[in-house]
Structures are given as structure tokens and as C-alpha cells.
Amino acid sequence: MNGTLNGKVALVTGASSGIGEAIALALAEQGAKVVAGARRTERLAALAGRACGEVVPVALDVTGRRSAEAAVAAAVERFGGLDVLVNNAGLMLAGPIEGADVTEWTRMIDTNLLGSLHMIHAALPRLLERRGAVVQISSTSGRIASAASGVYSATKFGITAFAEALRQEVTERGVRVVVVEPGFVTTELTDHITDPAMREAARQIASAIRPLRPDDVAAAVLYALTQPVHVAVNEILVRPTDQSR
Template identity: 70%
Template sequence: MNTTLQGKVALVTGASSGIGEATALALSAAGARVAIGARRADRLKLLTGRAPGEMLALDLDVTDQESVRAAVAATVERFGALDILVNNAGVMLSGPIAGADTAEWTRMVQTNLLGSMYTVHAALPHLLERRGVVLQVSSTSGRTASAYSGVYAATKFGVNAFSEALRQEVTAQGVRVVVVEPGFVATELAGHITDPAMRAAAREMAGSMRTLRPEDIAAAVLYAVTQPEHVAVNELLIRPTDQTRA
């Protein structure tokens, strides 16, 4: 086993599939003890069975502050510390602004933005104590907004803004803040879209290129969190080579 992260403790949200799952496995393979959180507890149990190291499954809903605080507390209780927070939980419900179901807007804001903020808030005292790392999974949509993704982009722009403010507040205390902005990744994310036309468009877009794999983003996360303490990789923009837009 690679022991790059031996002695470190990580918490990964949205770990039941995709980028979160791949990242949890990569951190575990690098020697970290990993707490994994998501709402789909059955998937988390399967993931713990595949982990090369010690892994703790947590029932976590990032939109619920009590759930977030309980997950952070359980992580620290089990492993004694928290060094790395990977904020990955998110939903993408693309569609036109005109005629939109605004309940979907609320869900995206609560999950992608407020959920990320709640988790940082709960974890930060422990990360300050350990001079740890906050890693925020954003998106190319956090840099460039596009039609039919207005609210999703707004949440990701918000993640980027919050992360930069956080960086300025905590960097002098040794906490590093990293924003990872993936382009098209082969995950379940587009499957959340309820608008049939938007879902078909997402499938067509993904089929037009060699999409990134979750493991590609996990490798980038591992790169960022294993740098020497004096090196802060604050932003990583990762697109498929074939992606031309956004």
C-alpha cells in the first residue's frame, strides 16, 4: 500500500457513486482512513468492502445541518481527527429558466452550495487544528455559465466564491483550500435531470467525446492533497481533451 497519506483522516461527501466513490478509494489506497457519507447507505456498505484501508460509512444528508454535524463528529470520534474534507455531494438539474420547476432550483442550492458550506462550517475547527485541506468539487460551470444550466452554474459560482473567501481566511493558519473544476465526467450526474430534452442533450454531448472517468478526478484530488505543506494547489480545471465548450 502507498502510505503517502498514512495517519491522515478524510471525510468524503457524495461518496456513493462517481467522483466521490473513486476519490474515497484513492484516498484509502494512499493510506488515509476515510469516512464516506451519502444518503444511499446500501452503496456505502458495498464501498467499504472494496476499500484497501479502514473506512467508515455514514448516513449523510448535506442539506441537513444536524446530519452534517453528526457525520463530522462521528468521523472524529472514530478516527480521532479530521485532516481532509472532500465536498463532493451535488446534483445537476439542467433546464430552461422559463417555466422551470423552482423546487429543483431549491434542491440544487441546498445541496450544491449550502450543503458544501454547512460541511465546511462543521469540519473547520478540526481542520484548523490539524492544518488540513478543504477540497471543493466544483465544475467548469463554476467558471462559465451556459444556457439551460443557469441555476447549476450559479451554485458552482457560489462554491468558487465561498472557497476563495475561505482560503483568504484560513491560509495563514495552515489550512489549504482546493477547488477542482471537472468538465464532462462519466457519472450519474446527468441522470438526475428530469427534463427529457435536457437529459437527451446531456447524453448526446457526453457521447460526442472521450469523457473523463471518476478516477481521473480522484487522481487530481490525490495530487492536490499530497503536496508538501508549503504548497497550495488552489485550483484545478480538468476537461476532456475533446471538450470544446465551457
């Protein structure tokens, strides 16, 4: 344990797998006390058992405002405050706009966009108290929209826009706001896709390139969080070398 983040308290959403799991483990390894939130609590328990450091599981559904508030309250009750919020929870239900199942649009908006807003609203008073940081895990789809990912891209563009407005409101009060935009990452995200053609397209992309690993994204988050307090790394775009867009 290097201890770069000793004494810091971090809450990571969507921590039961993939990028969120890697970020929780990386923060704990650097000495942070981590509250790992997700719906799949059995996976969180396993994560806590593997961590090199202190990781506390908490049941969290970011689509519910009360659940978001409860997760923040749990972090404060356990550790006395909150220094870092990592908004990672999300899902990608790719597919064309024509003939879409609009309930999938609602699920993405509720989880990816509104979920991160609920978490920030609940956590911000605590982050202001300790001049902390918000990390928003976005995507290259928050920079470049493409066919068959319209609503997913809309949620990621929204995350970036909200983050910039938040940054302007809180930066002079010592809170840093970071947007991390990964390209293609090997995670369970594409498993959420219900459209068979889109799921196969994602599989083909993954097999044609050397995708990022969740640890690569976690490293970007650590880079931003471990800068001197007068340095704000507001945006990190990280793609696989093989990914052209």
C-alpha cells in the same frame, strides 16, 4: 497501498457513486482513514467492502446542518480528528429558466451550495486543529455559465467564491483550500435531469466525446493533497481533451 496519506483522516461527501466513490477509494489506497458519507448507505457498505484500506460508512444528508455536524463528529469519534474534507455531494437538474420547476432550483442550492457550506462550518474547527485541507468539487460550469444550466452554474460559481473567501481567512493558519473543476465526467449526475430534452442533450455530448472518468478527478484531488505542506494547489481545472468549453 502507497501510504502517501498515512495517518490522515478524510471525510468525503456524496461517496456512494461516481466522483465521490472514486475519491474515497483513492484516499484509502494512499493510506488515509476515510469516512464516506451519503444518503444511500447500502452503497457505502459495498464501497467499504471493496476498499484497499479503511473506509467507514456514515449516513449523511448535506442539506441538513445537524447531519453535517453528526458526520464530522463520527469521524472525530472514530479516528480522533479530521485532516481532509472533500465536498463532493451534488446534483445537476439542467433546464431552461423560463417555466422552470423552481423546486429543482431549491434542491440544487440546498445540496450543491448550502450543503458544502454546512460541511465546512462543521469541519473547520477540526481542520484548523490539524492544519488540514478542504477540497471543493466544483465544475467547468463554475467558470462558464451556459443556457439551461443557470442555477447549477450559480451554485458552482458560489462554491468557488466561498472557497476563495475561506482560503483568505485560513491559509495563514495552515489550512489549504482546493477547488477542483471537472468538465464532462461519466457519472450518474446527468441521470438526475428531469427535462427529457436536456437529458438527451447530455447523452449526445457523452457519446460525442471521450469524457473524463471519476478516477481522473480523484487523481487531481490526490495531486493537490499530496503536495508538500508549504505548497497550496488552490484550483485545478480538468477537462476532457475533446471538450471545447
